[in-house]
Amino acid sequence: MVEVESAPIDPAPPWVRCDRCVTLIYGKRFSRALQVCPDCGSHARLTAHQRLDQLLDPGSAQPLDHVDCVSDPLGFADTQPYPDRLLAARAATGLHEAVLCVRGTIEGRPVVVAAMDFRFLGGSLGCGVGAMITEAARTSLHSRLPLLLVTASGGARMQEGVLSLMQMAKTSQALAELDEAGILVLSLVTDPTFGGVAASFATLADVIIAEPGARLGFAGPRVIEQTIGESLPAGFQTAEFLLDHGLVDGVVPRAGLRATLAQLLSLHSGAADGPADGPADRPADRPADRPADRPADEAAAAPVEALVEAPEAPILRSAEQLPRTEAWTAVRLARHPERPTTLDYAAHLLDGFRELHGDRIAEDCPAVVGGPGRLNGRSVMLIGHQKGGDDLLERQRRKFGMPSPGGYRKTARLMRMAAKLGLPVVTLIDTPGANPGPDAERGGQAVAIAENLRLMARLPVPIVAVVTGEGGSGGALALAVADRVLICANGIYSVISPEGCAAILWKDAEAAPAAATALRVDARELLRLGIVDGVVPEPPGGAHTDHPQAALLLGRAVAAALTELEPWEPARLLSERRSRFHRFGLDSVPTAEGGAQ
Structure with missing residues (x-):
């Protein structure tokens, strides 16, 4: 295990202004209310540390080992070099990446938790986040503990290009293995959860609950409004909208999350013997008719065999x-x-x-x-x-x-x-x-x-x-x-x-x-x-x-x-396919100059 990443300590302000209703709230009252406005019910964003403190039993958090990943795989620079953005995010948040993964308990029930932090480059999904979500899933698989995903993200990390896109596939693979092993996966959607996170691990859970007002979707509202040339209706993509359209299982206020999650965790028996690497793969029947040669259809385009002898x-x-x-x-x-x-x-x-x-x-x-x-x-x-x-x-x-x-x-x-x-x-x-x-x-x-x-x-x-x-x-x-x-x-x-x-x-x-x-x-x-x-x-x-x-x-x-x-055979296909996507972000990759990183 590694030591808990330390978060910058900011003194609680004496007064807080609600972003939604602009009411002034006494700072200590706001903290006691778990940063929920007592007037309008708006749920303010929490850091990853605050989220874990709220959900987990005191003293139960044990951080998972950090997974090393490639850094700046594209040598990306826009108005600022990507490494500088990473250093600034780490200094501002005290986190190494946009997710914090731990083992802990909720009302005495063991669980693995991956909590995202929107402050870190908008909670974007990059190689580091993909590696840690996958590590959390691997820990759940081998310890046979439920997995809780707490999401907050603007989408995939552009500065890592297609490698960030591959993290969607990698994390989805990891959750598929938990499905096959019979391990419970819960998702807590917080505001906002968009893009690659929404279209991968955030929505692949057995049960998806959302905080009031939390927004979730693939395309962000500004992109949609620019596409259709008109404003979206009030409440579009919010938790309440998602519930009405059958996309989440429930909307739970912050004060009720611990009890709700504990109740859901009680569904997990964990009765299977020993660590699971997934069930045996079922052989798939292969069509027997594999003729080596076939006559070309004169009415169709030239057959592919015509190029077999091409140099x-x-x-x-x-x-x-x-x-x-x-x-x-x-x-x-x-x-x-x-x-x-x-x-x-x-x-x-x-x-x-x-x-x-x-x-x-x-x-x-x-x-x-x-x-x-x-x-x-x-x-x-x-x-x-x-x-x-x-x-x-x-x-x-x-x-x-x-x-x-x-x-x-x-x-x-x-x-x-x-x-x-x-x-x-x-x-x-x-x-x-x-x-x-x-x-x-x-x-x-x-x-x-x-x-x-x-x-x-x-x-x-x-x-x-x-x-x-x-x-x-x-x-x-x-x-x-x-x-x-x-x-x-x-x-x-x-x-x-x-x-x-x-x-x-x-x-x-x-x-x-x-x-x-x-x-x-x-x-x-x-x-x-x-x-x-x-x-x-x-x-x-x-x-x-x-x-x-x-x-x-x-x-x-x-x-x-x-x-x-x-x-x-199917077992080899699945194993090699998993390895192909799992390595993205972990292996060294060529830099823009052609060397290795």
Whole structure:
């Protein structure tokens, strides 16, 4: 164990002004009320230390060991170098990271707690937070103690780029293992909880409770208002709104949290013998029909086998094989409206492709398409974003490839079907990101994304994901928790759009090209960082210049990846998949200059 991180001691002010009703409150009375306004009931934000002091039995907290992570993996600097921001946050909060993890008791019931602190860079999800949440889950798994997650976050940490996005997958994997081991997970949502935290571990708990007025969602209210050009209704995304829309289990005032959590913890028997590493993996039946050769369909595009003897490797696995490309050039090519869509690739590559529709609850989201087909005689389940091509009306109908919650639920339905039938899953990713509309938030977008991350983490069949164009944030990651993650040569993958990053950190949307460079969004940089396992070549000038050739190159790469994975039993698939995402943020990664860090 390590010593408790010390928090700066600030003397309690004699008077406090409520942020909501602007009433002046006597400081000691405010403290006795657990920092809840006695007039309007507004719950002020608590630090991680204050939260643990309020929830845990006195003297029971035992901090978990710190997990070392990469620091400044991108060499990121905007108006201030990222290391300077980290040092300032540590000095201001007394914390090493934006989460504090301990073992303790609540009314005598043992529990592992991970409490986030919004003061530390907005509670953003970076490699350090991902590592500590995963360590808390690992401690719960091996000690068979319930896990309590107390969330407060503005989203993923932009300064760590796609590595911060990977923490969503890593933490979701960790919670999936607790599910399988039968260990209770509780989530306490505090204000605010947005972005990558909302779309991963915050909403994957068995029971989700929220403090009054706490806001939770994937897209923040300002982003939504800018998208729809109008103000949101009062109370949108608050705990009460979430309860009305079936997204949380209850809203509990701060004074009642200890008793409520203790009651929930009593549900956990912890009766299983010994530490658990998860149940034995069920073998998945594999389709027996794997013909080595099949006749080419004369009416279809040329078969992938036509490229088997081509001198180029189907997958480029070294950054040195790729030319240096300006990041902003890659962004523009990835967004080209004439790039092939998922349905284009399906038409060129798959025999007998049958598109399936509907989430079996409420809708058929047109931004995601999928269904079974045969690639080189191998049955696969193809799922991908569908932007709509170069027709503006069709792109609008397809929501520009930004799925609704029903789109993620349709994806999950098709993946479960693939697991049932033993079919490999191939996902094609091309989306600006998650849907920023109010309907998506009402429909539980964050929950739908999080559940896909958890499902893919434990799917017992091979998964190959390819970023064919734009891989934007959680909307992309929801289809990318895979055994092999590839990217087309002119694709991009990012935690946030360059324009969004520039507006937030540079305070100038015109700085988008500089932000794209800093975020390292292009294929060469992503391969160098280890985010992707390989790069799929494109025709000269880009995939939009020659759809049939682009499809042949893509199909050749996917076939090669599936051939690697096919001999693996489910237990190995799950173990290797877990290791792939678990290492993000822990391993040394190349710096901007090419060395190791």
